[in-house]
Amino acid sequence: MARAELMDFDKALELFEPVMGFEVHVELNTKTKMFSDAPNVFGSEPNTNITPTCLGLPGSLPVVNAQAVRYSISLGLALGCEIAPSSRFARKNYFYPDTPKNYQISQFDEPIAFEGSVDVELSDGSIVSVPIERAHMEEDAGKLTHVGGSTGRIQGAEYSLVDYNRAGVPLVEIVTKPIYGAEHSSPELAKAYVSTIRDIVVSLGISDAKMERGNLRCDANVSLRPRAAAGEPVAPLGTRTETKNVNSLRSVERAVRYEIQRQAAILAKGGSITQETRHWHEDTGETSAGRPKSDADDYRYFPEPDLLPVVPSAELIEELRSALPEPPAARRRRLKAEWGFTDLEFQDINNAGLLTEITETVAAGATPAAARKWWTGEIARIANTSDADAASLVSPADVAALANLVDAGTLTDRLARQVLEGVIAGEGTPQEVVDARGLAVVSDDGALIAAIDEALLGQPDVLAKIRDGKVQAAGAVIGAVMKAMKGQADAARVRELVLERAQQV
Amino acid sequence: MSDDIIRLSASELGERLAAHEISAVEATQASLDRIAAVDGGVNAFLHVATDAALTAARDIDRRRGSGEKLGPLAGVPIAVKDVLVTTDMPTTAGSRILEGWVPPYDATSVRLVREAGLIPIGKTNMDEFAMGSSTEHSAYGPTHNPWALDRIPGGSGGGSAAAVAAFEAPIALGSDTGGSIRQPAHVTGTVGVKPTYGAVSRYGAIAMASSLDQIGPVSRTVLDSALLHDIIGKHDHHDSTSLRDRWPSMAEAVRTADVSGMRIGVIRQLDGEGFQQGVLDRFHESLALLEKAGAEIVEVNTPNFEYAISAYYLIMPAEASSNLAKFDSVRFGLRVTPEGGGTVEDVMAATREAGFGAEVKRRIILGTYALSAGYYDAYYGSAQKVRTLVQRDFNAAFAQVDVVASPTAPTTAFKLGEKSDDPMAMYLNDIATIPANLAGVPGISLPAGLAAEDGLPVGIQFVAPARADERLYTVGGALEKLLEAEWGGRLLDQAPDLTQLIAAQEGAR
Numbered sequence A: 001m002a003r004a005e006l007m008d009f010d011k012a013l014e015l016f017e018p019v020m021g022f023e024v025h026v027e028l029n030t031k032t033k034m035f036s037d038a039p040n041v042f043g044s045e046p047n048t049n050i051t052p053t054c055l056g057l058p059g060s061l062p063v064v065n066a067q068a069v070r071y072s073i074s075l076g077l078a079l080g081c082e083i084a085p086s087s088r089f090a091r092k093n094y095f096y097p098d099t100p101k102n103y104q105i106s107q108f109d110e111p112i113a114f115e116g117s118v119d120v121e122l123s124d125g126s127i128v129s130v131p132i133e134r135a136h137m138e139e140d141a142g143k144l145t146h147v148g149g150s151t152g153r154i155q156g157a158e159y160s161l162v163d164y165n166r167a168g169v170p171l172v173e174i175v176t177k178p179i180y181g182a183e184h185s186s187p188e189l190a191k192a193y194v195s196t197i198r199d200i201v202v203s204l205g206i207s208d209a210k211m212e213r214g215n216l217r218c219d220a221n222v223s224l225r226p227r228a229a230a231g232e233p234v235a236p237l238g239t240r241t242e243t244k245n246v247n248s249l250r251s252v253e254r255a256v257r258y259e260i261q262r263q264a265a266i267l268a269k270g271g272s273i274t275q276e277t278r279h280w281h282e283d284t285g286e287t288s289a290g291r292p293k294s295d296a297d298d299y300r301y302f303p304e305p306d307l308l309p310v311v312p313s314a315e316l317i318e319e320l321r322s323a324l325p326e327p328p329a330a331r332r333r334r335l336k337a338e339w340g341f342t343d344l345e346f347q348d349i350n351n352a353g354l355l356t357e358i359t360e361t362v363a364a365g366a367t368p369a370a371a372r373k374w375w376t377g378e379i380a381r382i383a384n385t386s387d388a389d390a391a392s393l394v395s396p397a398d399v400a401a402l403a404n405l406v407d408a409g410t411l412t413d414r415l416a417r418q419v420l421e422g423v424i425a426g427e428g429t430p431q432e433v434v435d436a437r438g439l440a441v442v443s444d445d446g447a448l449i450a451a452i453d454e455a456l457l458g459q460p461d462v463l464a465k466i467r468d469g470k471v472q473a474a475g476a477v478i479g480a481v482m483k484a485m486k487g488q489a490d491a492a493r494v495r496e497l498v499l500e501r502a503q504q505v
Numbered sequence B: 001m002s003d004d005i006i007r008l009s010a011s012e013l014g015e016r017l018a019a020h021e022i023s024a025v026e027a028t029q030a031s032l033d034r035i036a037a038v039d040g041g042v043n044a045f046l047h048v049a050t051d052a053a054l055t056a057a058r059d060i061d062r063r064r065g066s067g068e069k070l071g072p073l074a075g076v077p078i079a080v081k082d083v084l085v086t087t088d089m090p091t092t093a094g095s096r097i098l099e100g101w102v103p104p105y106d107a108t109s110v111r112l113v114r115e116a117g118l119i120p121i122g123k124t125n126m127d128e129f130a131m132g133s134s135t136e137h138s139a140y141g142p143t144h145n146p147w148a149l150d151r152i153p154g155g156s157g158g159g160s161a162a163a164v165a166a167f168e169a170p171i172a173l174g175s176d177t178g179g180s181i182r183q184p185a186h187v188t189g190t191v192g193v194k195p196t197y198g199a200v201s202r203y204g205a206i207a208m209a210s211s212l213d214q215i216g217p218v219s220r221t222v223l224d225s226a227l228l229h230d231i232i233g234k235h236d237h238h239d240s241t242s243l244r245d246r247w248p249s250m251a252e253a254v255r256t257a258d259v260s261g262m263r264i265g266v267i268r269q270l271d272g273e274g275f276q277q278g279v280l281d282r283f284h285e286s287l288a289l290l291e292k293a294g295a296e297i298v299e300v301n302t303p304n305f306e307y308a309i310s311a312y313y314l315i316m317p318a319e320a321s322s323n324l325a326k327f328d329s330v331r332f333g334l335r336v337t338p339e340g341g342g343t344v345e346d347v348m349a350a351t352r353e354a355g356f357g358a359e360v361k362r363r364i365i366l367g368t369y370a371l372s373a374g375y376y377d378a379y380y381g382s383a384q385k386v387r388t389l390v391q392r393d394f395n396a397a398f399a400q401v402d403v404v405a406s407p408t409a410p411t412t413a414f415k416l417g418e419k420s421d422d423p424m425a426m427y428l429n430d431i432a433t434i435p436a437n438l439a440g441v442p443g444i445s446l447p448a449g450l451a452a453e454d455g456l457p458v459g460i461q462f463v464a465p466a467r468a469d470e471r472l473y474t475v476g477g478a479l480e481k482l483l484e485a486e487w488g489g490r491l492l493d494q495a496p497d498l499t500q501l502i503a504a505q506e507g508a509r
Helices: A009-015 A066-078 A183-204 A249-268 A314-322 A328-339 A343-351 A355-363 A368-385 A396-407 A413-424 A430-437 A445-458 A460-467 A471-484 A491-502 B002-007 B010-018 B024-042 B050-065 B108-115 B158-165 B182-188 B222-232 B250-255 B277-292 B303-326 B344-355 B358-371 B377-400 B423-428 B434-439 B469-487 B498-508
Strands: A016-027 A090-093 A103-106 A113-121 A127-139 A143-147 A159-163 A170-176 A216-226 A241-246 A276-281 A286-292 B045-048 B077-081 B119-124 B171-175 B191-194 B215-219 B263-267 B296-300 B403-407 B443-450 B457-463
Touching (some): A009 A016, A016 A183, A016 A249, A066 A170, A066 A183, A090 B303, A103 A127, A113 A183, A113 A328, A183 A249, A183 A355, A241 A286, A249 A276, A249 A286, A328 A368, A355 A396, A368 A396, A413 A430, A445 A460, A460 A471, A460 A491, A471 A491, B024 B077, B024 B119, B024 B498, B045 B158, B050 B119, B108 B119, B108 B222, B158 B171, B171 B222, B182 B443, B182 B457, B191 B469, B215 B222, B222 B250, B222 B469, B263 B377, B277 B403, B277 B443, B277 B457, B303 B434, B377 B403, B377 B434, B403 B469, B443 B469
Parallel strands (some): B077 B171, B263 B296, B263 B403
Antiparallel strands (some): A016 A170, A113 A127, A143 A159, A216 A241, B045 B119, B171 B215, B191 B443, B403 B457
């Protein structure tokens, strides 16, 4: 649907109540895969991190990764869930070439964690409790690359390539219950919820949580129902759509907003919503129809006979519970105090979803003030103009290195911004960019003095004024020197030297 | 000389090898020669690994020559059911869909027999994906019973049983989901054991029904099965259902077999109606011998066994329908592209249409139906409840007795083609063997004699509680000794001369 046909967001909220639900897939960063001892590593040559089990070869069998179970229990506990004393794996049967066995080992009626809730903080400081239905363990599928078509999708492709490196990577799928009452804040809550899940898995250390790499993937379910007039019963839930694989925080917010506006436009015209999956298009900011999805999809689930039930001991559960890191809300209160930021400064960071980046930048050696300045300033500006997530542009370690180069006097702020551009362009670490571009501040007094003497002698009238004590005249010389040094000099030092040399040349 | 070698049991051959009286190369060559001579008539082998076997045999001879201490079966040739994946031999599971596929890994049981120094000489024929009781469902033609070439060798492991009965190999590996080791043993006058579920790793065994499949030994003597059981019965971290028990020696149980004071339960439901007279006669004679040797024979009641076949034919196809989904042409095996090309779904469908036989398709459809939404509770769910009831029947029986006994199958070997068009009649063959798979308990079949009416072999089955596999070898070893004293030798000594049977068959053509 073209943007112009969407219903105005406020108008949509006037007519309809949005109801949301999320399925967030978290890839665990265990050393090996969920059911085999193949390495769980991102970015390897295709089809190198595989065993007979990853390929579903005849005769191969799955074996549960104990570390993945521990991670899943920790995550369940952090989501406030109950941990099942016994849970079972089940086979989800469907044919698709990225699924080597043509069934996915997942959990169905007996998930490892269930009935929890997560407190999510909105930009106005209010807390929304999102109800969690379950968190269950499963295996990721391989990665398909469709070649020959114009869209990169399977339709129109000449052939497709499959990389099974990802097949069998451990996943936890977190499923919320329907979320009511978010109203105008729905898109914001969607983003804040996923951001909170990301904070939790990062604090647990169980996932790399890079959305751009698919470590964290969100499927957003949205439905609308008409507002009931006073005294009338509440309308039943509307038909939902499921927007798949929304892979940045910003996109989650935009996709939910788009779906609300799109569905409202259709419903207001008397149309009906098709129950389907929808694809999110980052470039156009729109969703498009995927495959029809009905509640009657028959995956012929049955208990996985190759695996025994997962029966964690009460001691293990308590051990993991006692090792849980502080919840995100408490963590935010602590960080705010530690960093000494004002309410406004801290809210800015939190709303921008930059808490983790700044924490990591501080951990990498930057001061809190410098970390905040870079992330909410120049990096956020570039992210905005390039329509990207700030976190995907540059690593916290690089930001810390950049801030330290400024503190050490190697770079001026202006030079540091050029270095940042280089880092984002993939030219290397800040130090590598400084070296390659030759951007460091010239701190060799010899070179400066030569330039200053030349400038002073070239402007005898100015020299005379300075010698007369008209210090402000030095500006002209400083400008000339900075120009000669191509900006790579510390202006304060140049000024000092100019005043000194004026008495000596 | 070669003829003497092939008639030795695996343990006898092992002793002669250890005494340097026979070399592994000689033993292997003797098996290869026998295969060359008779397998044209028997069709027990889908693949014969002449070069790999002789290379492995030379290695064993070299190691033995250098004074290395080797296991009791080192240098003994072994036939491997084609359901087990092998790196040096193609593995088809009797199916067209895997024709020519050479796996990149060895099944754990195959690795263990190699490590014990046995010489895999080839892969044996089977019903496609182990689905059948006659090997007639093999995509590569049926195997013939060495006792009568126009009769079935049992199934699904008819190839392994026939190879052993035809003296092509002294010992073999089989798999048993509903009787595929024990029923072929029954109809070929050989020994077959299905161990406790989880006693032998299933890693590398191409799955039919994961909760029922179990790998086990096939041999001509109870001791040979025990020796092989001791080799393959080890925990394997590749198989989550693999047990961690410390097992007693099965071979020791055979050597010290004594049934005095043993309580043997006769299953009332498997002793009478529906069973051939000659099968029942041999069964009761065996029981009488055991009683004379000091065993106590009592009757036990297993009222839920009558539902076992129905439950089995829901659980097995349900699991099989999912296990066989991986055969889709994408990563291995046959690929059939429809005329004019097509989507990946079209290619998958065309491949499965061309690559699977009728019985496999029948079970995939049955299983898919049994798991479907709306039918799951009535079919798969109910079947699992019956499974629990069958387990309770066994528990109640084993509260009274040490082992239970029954004929292994209702009839002697029927003729090839006789039941091909009647799946229900074929399924009934497994009536006595299926309950052990449903309960996960171990069972053995050993020769009990020949049926008077047709002169064909009859087996007797013993079933023990889970993890009490050694009891099978105690009772089996004792009975074998008693029967061989009666017969004045092994039952297979009474088998007709196979080369003459083959010549007569060819003469008749």
